[in-house]
Amino acid sequence: MKSLQVTPKKARLRNRIELLDIIIFIILLAITLAIILPFLNVIAISFSTQKDFMDSRFMLVPKKVTFANYKAILQDGRLWVGYRTTLIFLLIGVPINLFLTTSMAYGLSQPGFPLRKFFVYFIIFTMMFNGGIIPLYLLMKQINLINTIWSVILGAGINSFYLIIMRNYFMSLPSSLMESARLDGANEWQILFRIIIPISMPIIATITLFYSVDRWNEWYFAMIFIRKNELVSLQLALRSIVMEGQASQHFNYTDVNAIEFSDGMKMGAVLCTMLPIMCVFPFLQKHFVKGILLGAIKA
Amino acid sequence: MARSLERIKIFFKDLWKWRSNCIMILPGVIWYIVFAYIPIYGLTLAFKSYRANLGIFRSPWVGLENYVYVFRDPAFLESIWRTLFINFGRILFQFPYPIILALLLNELRINRFKKAIQTVLTFPHFLSWVIVASIMINVLGSRGLVNSIIKILGGESINFLGSEKLFVPLLYITENWKSGGWTMIIYLAAIAGIDTEQYESAEIDGATRLQTMWHITLPGIKNTIVVLFILAVGNIMVQGFDQVFNLSNPATARVAEILDMYIYRITFKTAADFSFSTAVSLFRSVINFILLLSADRITKWLGSEGLFS
Amino acid sequence: MEKRFDGTYFLPRARFYKNLINDPDEPVPNHFSLYMRKDWAEAVDFPIKSTYKISEVIEFAKKVKESDPGNLGDKLIPIAQAPSNAVRLFVGSNSTYYNGFYKDEDGTYKWGAASEETLEGLKMYAEAYQSGLLDPEFYTLQQNDDTRQFDTQGIAACNFGEAPTAALPRVFETNFQGNLGLDPYESINVATVLGEDGYYHQQDLINYWGTIIFSPNIEEEKFERWMDVLEFNASEDGSIFASLGLKDVDWKYDSEGNIVSLYDNSQQPLGGPDGKYPSMGYTLGVIILHDDFAFDNPNNDQRLRDLSRQLYTERCQICTPETFPKVDWDLFCFDSPNMRKVQFDYDTELTNLVTMGGDIEQNWRDWIESKMPMIQPVLDELNANLN
Numbered sequence: 001m002k003s004l005q006v007t008p009k010k011a012r013l014r015n016r017i018e019l020l021d022i023i024i025f026i027i028l029l030a031i032t033l034a035i036i037l038p039f040l041n042v043i044a045i046s047f048s049t050q051k052d053f054m055d056s057r058f059m060l061v062p063k064k065v066t067f068a069n070y071k072a073i074l075q076d077g078r079l080w081v082g083y084r085t086t087l088i089f090l091l092i093g094v095p096i097n098l099f100l101t102t103s104m105a106y107g108l109s110q111p112g113f114p115l116r117k118f119f120v121y122f123i124i125f126t127m128m129f130n131g132g133i134i135p136l137y138l139l140m141k142q143i144n145l146i147n148t149i150w151s152v153i154l155g156a157g158i159n160s161f162y163l164i165i166m167r168n169y170f171m172s173l174p175s176s177l178m179e180s181a182r183l184d185g186a187n188e189w190q191i192l193f194r195i196i197i198p199i200s201m202p203i204i205a206t207i208t209l210f211y212s213v214d215r216w217n218e219w220y221f222a223m224i225f226i227r228k229n230e231l232v233s234l235q236l237a238l239r240s241i242v243m244e245g246q247a248s249q250h251f252n253y254t255d256v257n258a259i260e261f262s263d264g265m266k267m268g269a270v271l272c273t274m275l276p277i278m279c280v281f282p283f284l285q286k287h288f289v290k291g292i293l294l295g296a297i298k299a
Numbered sequence: 300m301a302r303s304l305e306r307i308k309i310f311f312k313d314l315w316k317w318r319s320n321c322i323m324i325l326p327g328v329i330w331y332i333v334f335a336y337i338p339i340y341g342l343t344l345a346f347k348s349y350r351a352n353l354g355i356f357r358s359p360w361v362g363l364e365n366y367v368y369v370f371r372d373p374a375f376l377e378s379i380w381r382t383l384f385i386n387f388g389r390i391l392f393q394f395p396y397p398i399i400l401a402l403l404l405n406e407l408r409i410n411r412f413k414k415a416i417q418t419v420l421t422f423p424h425f426l427s428w429v430i431v432a433s434i435m436i437n438v439l440g441s442r443g444l445v446n447s448i449i450k451i452l453g454g455e456s457i458n459f460l461g462s463e464k465l466f467v468p469l470l471y472i473t474e475n476w477k478s479g480g481w482t483m484i485i486y487l488a489a490i491a492g493i494d495t496e497q498y499e500s501a502e503i504d505g506a507t508r509l510q511t512m513w514h515i516t517l518p519g520i521k522n523t524i525v526v527l528f529i530l531a532v533g534n535i536m537v538q539g540f541d542q543v544f545n546l547s548n549p550a551t552a553r554v555a556e557i558l559d560m561y562i563y564r565i566t567f568k569t570a571a572d573f574s575f576s577t578a579v580s581l582f583r584s585v586i587n588f589i590l591l592l593s594a595d596r597i598t599k600w601l602g603s604e605g606l607f608s
Numbered sequence: 609m610e611k612r613f614d615g616t617y618f619l620p621r622a623r624f625y626k627n628l629i630n631d632p633d634e635p636v637p638n639h640f641s642l643y644m645r646k647d648w649a650e651a652v653d654f655p656i657k658s659t660y661k662i663s664e665v666i667e668f669a670k671k672v673k674e675s676d677p678g679n680l681g682d683k684l685i686p687i688a689q690a691p692s693n694a695v696r697l698f699v700g701s702n703s704t705y706y707n708g709f710y711k712d713e714d715g716t717y718k719w720g721a722a723s724e725e726t727l728e729g730l731k732m733y734a735e736a737y738q739s740g741l742l743d744p745e746f747y748t749l750q751q752n753d754d755t756r757q758f759d760t761q762g763i764a765a766c767n768f769g770e771a772p773t774a775a776l777p778r779v780f781e782t783n784f785q786g787n788l789g790l791d792p793y794e795s796i797n798v799a800t801v802l803g804e805d806g807y808y809h810q811q812d813l814i815n816y817w818g819t820i821i822f823s824p825n826i827e828e829e830k831f832e833r834w835m836d837v838l839e840f841n842a843s844e845d846g847s848i849f850a851s852l853g854l855k856d857v858d859w860k861y862d863s864e865g866n867i868v869s870l871y872d873n874s875q876q877p878l879g880g881p882d883g884k885y886p887s888m889g890y891t892l893g894v895i896i897l898h899d900d901f902a903f904d905n906p907n908n909d910q911r912l913r914d915l916s917r918q919l920y921t922e923r924c925q926i927c928t929p930e931t932f933p934k935v936d937w938d939l940f941c942f943d944s945p946n947m948r949k950v951q952f953d954y955d956t957e958l959t960n961l962v963t964m965g966g967d968i969e970q971n972w973r974d975w976i977e978s979k980m981p982m983i984q985p986v987l988d989e990l991n992a993n994l995n
Contacts, residue, residue, distance in 0.1 A: 020406070020508060021406075021407070021408050021409065024403050024406055024407050025407060025409055025412070027403060028403055028404065028407060028412075028416050029412075029416075031400070031420065032415075032416050032419045032420065034476065035419050035420065035422070035423060035476065035480075036419060037438075037444060038434050038435075038437075038438045038444060039434070041437065041438060041443075041444050042434055042437065045437070050760075050761070054683060054761065054763070099326070100326055100327050100330055101327070103323045103324065103326060103327060104323070104324045104326070104327030104328070106323060107320045107321075107323035107324035107327075108324060110317070110320060112313075112316075112317065113317045113320050114310060114313040114314055114317065115314070115321075119324060119328065122328075122331065123331065126331060126335040126336070126339070127533075128533070128584075128587065128588050128591050128592075129339060129584050129587075129588055130335065130338065130339065130584065131335070131337075131338025131339045131340070131341045131342050131580070132338070132342070132562070132577065132580035132581075132583075132584070133562075133566070133580075134341070134344070134566060134573050134576050134577050134580065135337070135338035135339075135340075135341020135342060135344060135355065135577065136334070136338045136341070138341060138344075138354075138355055138573065139333075139334070139337055139338055139341065142354065142355075154330075154334060155334060157330045157334060158327060158330055158331070163327075187319050188319035188320055188323060189319065189323070192323070213425050216427075217425075217426070217427035219427060219429060220540075220541070224567075235427050235429045235430075236429075238429055238430065238433075239429045242429070242433040243429075243433075243750055262756075262760075263437075266433065267433075267437065270430050270433050270434065273430060274426060274430055277425050277426065278422075281418075281422055281425060282418060285418060285421065348945075368945070368946075368949055368982075371981045371982055371985075372949070372981070372982055373978045373981065374978070436748055440745060440748070441744050441745050458744070458745075460745055460747075460748055461744075461745055461747050461748070461963055463964060463965075548691075548747045548748050549691040549747045549955070549956040549959040549960055549963070550747035550959065550960065550963035550964075551747075552956045552957070552959075552960045553960050553964065564953065565949075568953050569949075569951040569952060569953065572945070572948050572949065575949065
């Protein structure tokens with residue numbers, strides 16, 4: 001974070017606030033408000049009654065605070081299922097992502113490795129050319145992964161872009177480190193885990209964060225590969241609450257007992273899915289800024 | 300002959316020396332073969348007639364028959380044209396915004412707000428389009444936040460969500476709302492890497508702030524801009540499905556039908572014909588490949604380092 | 609059917625059984641109905657009937673919009689409709705085959721979306737949209753949002769939607785009475801919507817959600833057992849069993865011989881994937897319509913059961929064999945690569961024609977033209993193979 005705040009030195013020399021500063025401040029403030037106000041609006045609606053919402057949707061604080069919306073969401077249970085599935089994606093998926101990405105990135109970062117160039121092109125080719133969803137779907141079906149969490153976890157096993165970022169970072173490390181470790185008789189795995197990973201924490205934290213956010217927001221693979229109510233991902237649970245209003249029980253109208261979602265509940269569900277990111281985000285922010293500085297863009 | 304034999308020998312010797320590296324990359328390579336290359340092979344479906352009971356490998360070849368169907372549907376060519384139109388527009392209208400944001404934030408000397416503004420601007424990037432779209436639909440609705448403000452200011456309420464004309468600009472605005480701040484961070488990182496001596500000498504020469512911005516900061520982040528530009532071009536055929544899928548509705552269905560929406564529609568919303576859908580996907584990949592390579596060539600030709608150098 | 613499949617190998621249609629509405633080989637009427645505010649209709653002096661033409665629905669909506677009997681101001685939505693049911697109301701009620709192919713009187717196959725009746729329906733759809741009778745953002749509404757505007761929020765004058773007998777108590781009592789505190793029987797009128805020709809338009813309901821497919825190698829005993837199960841399901845006992853579960857466990861007869869439910873389905877539904885009996889409703893309930901049992905379900909108010917029966921019955925009377933036809937099995941079972949490519953999302957595409965502005969007839973003609981390269985080969989195939 002600090003490195004971003006190094007203002008050009010001249011600023012220090014001339015520290016008056018000029019008209020330009022005020023204009024810039026106002027512009028940035030307006031943009032910031034354009035982001036904050038919708039969130040306030042969503043929060044306010046989630047705590048309002050349907051009647052207050054009907055009277056005026058333009059509200060930043062609820063007229064009368066009610067928790068009924070949240071109670072109904074929790075009773076509905078779909079979000080719980082979503083949370084459960086998405087946590088599984090996170091807890092199993094992200095370690096797999098990291099293992100595959102780190103080991104391959106390190107393996108391909110060693111300058112002496114003869115197949116290095118070939119495999120880098122092997123990866124880049126898939127970034128430009130991919131089979132698309134249908135062959136992947138048919139593959140998943142063939143290997144019986146449809147309707148299991150593995151279809152989503154393995155389908156999103158490696159993100160080539162993150163892999164390249166990580167490899168670039170490993171390549172920027174001084175090679176003398178690994179050379180001397182090799183002379184001491186360490187094998188490559190020991191080098192990776194004892195030397196490389198400890199000094200690469202910023203990039204690993206960054207990539208972990210990227211993968212975690214991706215798994216958290218997972219919906220497309222989950223929508224196509226998983227068609228089981230008890231394995232709905234969080235984003236799809238939210239989608240079914242927000243977009244479809246309610247899932248009607250098709251077969252038997254004597255059993256219809258579904259909750260109808262009002263707008264307050266929909267917005268409450270939006271907030272519930274956002275909450276973890278909102279809580280974790282400020283603490284992680286400085287890591288990924290550092291990570292970007294270090295490895296992402298070769299300037 | 301003997302020499303090439305010698306070379307092969309050396310190669311394998313080398314490989315043996317690096318055997319633990321080979322093992323290291325093995326899981327990743329297997330993943331790529333199974334989940335990237337087999338599906339790429341699956342693209343041959345474009346020239347086959349898929350039969351569920353025969354699988355990809357044994358389904359019969361039909362040559363270009365699928366493409367006969369593809370080109371018969373005017374919606375297909377229209378969706379390609381629309382994808383190009385929307386996403387080239389992104390480069391014109393959406394791409395510069397994070398650069399401008401970064402320059403502005405960099406010039407902001409009220410440090411107390413700098414970090415707070417940066418945090419707020421970055422945050423929405425981490426939300427899924429499902430969330431952002433439901434917020435947007437709420438805020439931009441006829442009685443939502445934006446229209447309420449317009450009405451208070453004495454204006455006529457604007458139909459943001461159902462207007463074919465406003466749909467594309469709305470895509471650019473919401474994308475920047477969501478991810479503009481995030482991309483801005485990448486540029487800020489690049490700006491932080493600029494040599495401060497340059498600023499000092501500009502200061503001594505008596506350059507104004509705008510001049511410094513134009514002559515030092517902007518050239519200083521040129522390479523970053525180029526890399527992101529190539530990535531943006533490379534994304535032209537594949538970008539925006541999440542966003543369009545979640546923001547569009549029947550009223551904007553026609554203008555929202557980019558190629559990926561078309562593929563989604565013919566695959567999952569009507570009778571599924573996997574061969575037909577794959578034929579369309581293949582077409583998309585090929586166009587994308589050509590675009591990406593040409594962007595890379597053009598930037599190299601312009602004197603910048605390409606992406607894959 | 610038998611000709612085509614060389615024997616009766618499957619029973620695709622669930623039927624009304626005990627409460628037979630029409631002959632067993634006649635088409636089954638659908639449940640979609642128009643809910644309208646009876647109290648508002650009285651306030652604006654609009655006749656209360658059990659059938660309305662589409663243009664009458666529009667007229668009612670206009671009257672309500674003009675005089676606003678509910679004092680709702682800009683919140684009032686004269687016709688609450690999400691796109692899919694809007695298409696059903698305006699186009700489907702006027703054009704039997706708006707979303708498919710049909711055999712015309714001259715014996716050739718035609719595409720229903722290109723028919724004059726479809727255009728006529730679209731024109732009324734566009735009129736309703738342009739004169740502000742629909743929610744200005746009706747296209748952002750999802751599945752049940754429109755029903756909710758009517759029965760929960762009370763801001764809609766009418767809504768065309770699902771109205772199976774078993775759902776009526778929920779609309780009338782749970783939602784409407786529960787949220788608005790008005791007497792639903794005084795405030796809601798449920799009616800059938802007719803086309804502009806004065807007839808009821810609908811394609812026969814094939815009405816199966818699942819098909820039991822038997823392997824040709826099935827063992828004789830297993831097959832017999834299955835047949836017994838299906839036979840039982842088609843009986844009265846079986847029908848109750850398939851709707852309510854086990855006797856004396858999930859339901860019982862009271863002293864007067866009426867059925868009383870013992871199962872509390874607010875905790876867990878009885879059937880369906882999450883239910884107590886997961887196979888219920890799919891494997892076991894497909895022979896007799898659940899709607900049939902709903903007529904007899906003592907938990908439903910008698911007034912609703914009578915109303916529902918009246919609506920179904922009228923639909924079978926106010927129609928001609930052309931507007932409410934039997935299934936054309938030849939067409940139904942026709943399949944070809946070309947045919948598979950012409951299954952469009954009509955709800956979205958027709959709605960888009962209405963919202964895009966400009967002249968609806970021109971939009972429609974352009975749309976037809978853009979689809980013809982795909983439609984024509986299918987029509988050629990149909991006419992060549994089925995005639």
